[in-house]
Amino acid sequence: MARVHNFNAGPAGLPLPALERAQRDLLDFDGTGMSIIEHSHRGKAYEAVHNEAIGLVKDLLSVPDDYHVLFLQGGASQVFATLPMNLLPAGKSADYLVTGGWAEKALEEAQRVGTARAAANTAVGKSFTRVPRPDEITLDPAAAYVHMTTNNTLFGTQWHGLPSVGGVPLIADMSSDFMWKPFDVSKFGMVYAGAQKNIGPSGVVVVVIRKDLVEAGRKDIPIIFRYATHAANNSLYNTAPTFSIYLIRNVLAYTKDIGGLAEIERRNRRKASLLYAAIDENPEFYRGPVEKESRSTMNVVFRLPSEDLEKRFVAEAAKKHMVGLAGHRLTGGIRASLYNAVPYESVETLVSFMKDFVKTA
Amino acid sequence: MARVHNFNAGPAGLPLPALERAQRDLLDFDGTGMSIIEHSHRGKAYEAVHNEAIGLVKDLLSVPDDYHVLFLQGGASQVFATLPMNLLPAGKSADYLVTGGWAEKALEEAQRVGTARAAANTAVGKSFTRVPRPDEITLDPAAAYVHMTTNNTLFGTQWHGLPSVGGVPLIADMSSDFMWKPFDVSKFGMVYAGAQKNIGPSGVVVVVIRKDLVEAGRKDIPIIFRYATHAANNSLYNTAPTFSIYLIRNVLAYTKDIGGLAEIERRNRRKASLLYAAIDENPEFYRGPVEKESRSTMNVVFRLPSEDLEKRFVAEAAKKHMVGLAGHRLTGGIRASLYNAVPYESVETLVSFMKDFVKTA
Structure with missing residues (x-):
């Protein structure tokens, strides 16, 4: 059947040329006689794809040198937990700007890990129809970080400017609007996004994080959850979701091709x-x-x-x-x-x- | 190029018919006019695939009714942490049978979460050439669980019988030999396996776990890491790695077809x-x-x-x-x-x- 008009909220449509490339490669990647799915994550063929995908994120966003680009598993929902596990030390509090259902979940999970509060909340009943005005945000200048959700998939709202957070690291869940346009990475301590809206399939989350935050991250958590572990191993500490990252490569290579x-x-x-x-x-x-x-x-x-x-x-x-x-x-x-x-x-x-x-x- | 002879340790070769089916489906799944990758994880088309994959695991292994089959993210390395987070309460200890590099990592991660000990260790220097004899295993009868690694990918050893653990739940990392033959699930409290050796691509881990263990699991951990969360939501609490699970479906359907x-x-x-x-x-x-x-x-x-x-x-x-x-x-x-x-x-x-x-x- 011909391609439908796909308005899915995510997983969502991908560029046809990126899928066609995957289809061509599926049984025989690059003349290697096997699928990219069958390649070792430690082999040269996959490694080149992995590094190309990371390089394309860096290139398309002009990511500064003092940031890591990581590919992690578990989706943005897992980052809701690993973010405070890494960056919210005991004795500190984190500020959350609550603008929708996903922002609420991020705050709730942080509160299971440590101390976190809503520094703004635009809910009216169970609904959200806008992001906060500057005078509705009451920040804690000593907060470990400020968390925002740049686009709210459920309620159709989006931030069109950034809150002023002073010297506190700004952390953004960009799952539903990552790379919808260029943005200045240096305004953020960390951004993260499930790939399955704008840049790939489900099963991988992209994290762009300032290197000093990674280094200052807590060490009293399992090694698999430390951002430092994945940064030190180029996101290959354990077996990466290779095909998902390969598809991100295809989507971003196409994105670059078209401008x-x-x-x-x-x-x-x-x-x-x-x-x-x-x-x-x-x-x-x-x-x-x-x-x-x-x-x-x-x-x-x-x-x-x-x-x-x-x-x-x-x-x-x-x-x-x-x-x-x-x-x-x-x-x-x-x-x-x-x-x-x-x-x-x-x-x-x-x-x-x-x-x-x-x-x- | 013709198919190579693929002796990779994982990710590894997949059955050609399972890959060919994926290639055919890649642009137009089941006449829906879109790729399975582009389908919503909450839509009927994907849901049917998801449930078929779970059903095939249950069918091929004759999984008893008092077990859940879960598809999780993060690989076996993440289970090394979430297992003790769920099933090792404060005040209890867990026993680990150390037979190789992955068993060592599982023990080390458990020790970051709670109290865990080696109940056997067959290391000679940095190498392992066998699994333990029964008289080399000293179990704690009060242990929360006993953990074993059924096959040791690095050193090429494998258990050909199970240790006697009395009433203590036996937990097995079967990443590198899951479904290499039929086995009696009821002997285990839980088994888990990264898919990328025997049943699919990297990016998804299969967990087969007794329902009472899920229910007794700790609640003082982030909701995303609770096995109870994923059991209650049929592994769709958050966006599942849909294409990876689809490929497991293809591999297991083929497995069933051939006997x-x-x-x-x-x-x-x-x-x-x-x-x-x-x-x-x-x-x-x-x-x-x-x-x-x-x-x-x-x-x-x-x-x-x-x-x-x-x-x-x-x-x-x-x-x-x-x-x-x-x-x-x-x-x-x-x-x-x-x-x-x-x-x-x-x-x-x-x-x-x-x-x-x-x-x-």
Whole structure:
């Protein structure tokens, strides 16, 4: 069957050329007579792929020399635990900016490990419709770090500027908007992202972390959870998820080929503008609950006049080969995720469908 | 290029039909118009694959109803830490049977988490040439559990019977011999295995664990590390490594097709017999350091009269399309791993080469 229009929230669509390359390589990688999956993680063939993937992250983001790029397992949910295990010593507290369900989970897990508090919380009931204004953030100047979630997949909000944190390291969960545009790594102590939205498959999380934070990390935790262990071993302390990292390589090599993150940003802004315009053109029918200044370029959420209409919308869109449009099970409504690999044509197809749907509803 | 003879220690060769199926599915899974990699882990298409993979583990091993089958991330090295975090309460001690490098690492990580001791240790210097005799094991009857490593990848030893542990739960790291034959799951409190030797790619670890142990597990640890979390959520608490689990499905479905684990055992024994016979036929030239009763069916290690000859052996074998024959960087020598997917023909090719090599050396 022809490619569908994939609006999944993650795992999400990947660039077709990156998948085609994987398909070609799957039985015989680079003329080696075996799949990349079958190569030793300590062999030259895989090592080259591994280092190319790390190099592409560094290159595309202009990562400064005083940062490590790590590939870890366990997803962002595991970083929720390993972050305070590494960087939150006894006697210190960490500040969390709570802007959605994932930020809440990050805070809760940190509180199981040590002392952590919400330095801002924009919840209204169980919902979030915006990120905090500067005057709503009350930081602890002695905090071990400040944690933020740059994009909130469930509620469709996104930070469009960074909070002022003084000298406290800023740590960002970028799982759902990592590499959607270039950004200044040096503003952060650490950023992390599950690969399965913008840059690859599930099963690997990218961590970009300042070397001094790695070195200062706690040593009274299992060796496998120490960022220092993975930094010292180039993310090959134990067997890496080789195929997942290989696929990241394919996606990032393609990203570089088409012009890097500046081009990716241009495409993403164009897609988000088109879709938000379609929502705003019919404000009686399509209601965007998110305040405009906090709208996400990655996850566009909106409601229809009734849940019945929302169900019909999802079902009829599916007939036109658009998938992944149902909102999160906790929030309901419609959610269209516009990650890096979603083509402009898919958004055009959706917008055209939305215009027709208003007429026939 | 044609398929090489892959003797890698892991990640290792996979059955060609399982890879071919993955290649066919890679752009369009089951007529859905997208790759399995691009499917949501919460969608019906992936969920069916996920449950089929779990069901195949249960089916092929006749897993009793009072056990969970979990798919976790982080590899066996992470289980070295999460095992004592879950099952070693304060005030208790755990017993470890130390038979190789991985068993040592498991013990060391447990000692970072709580109290653990070596209840046996067959090291001679830095080497291991056998598993312990029953009278060499001194168990603590009050231990929280006894940990063993059923097959020792580095040193080529394997347990061919189980230690008597009384009522103490027996926990086995089966990373390098999981499913090499049928076994009685009910003898164990828990078994675990990185997938990348016998059943799939790297990036996922299979855990088979008695339900009462999960329930009794410690609650004073991060929620992501609790086996109870993953058991309660069918290994979908957070985003699973979907493609890795899909590939396990392919490998296990193929395993079932060819006759299940009884047939796999028959093939594995035939391969190991052929190779050990070739070693024993030329005892002056090929020296197997492992005591015969402890020889591994999975990793066959042997030495040649000199390191120069070993280097030449590996290099000339590579010219004949045999790869992965160099011993572990810590041990040197030759190691041929004969995991489930290695064809008999590959072992025949190796044995024929070995006979020629003796003559020309």
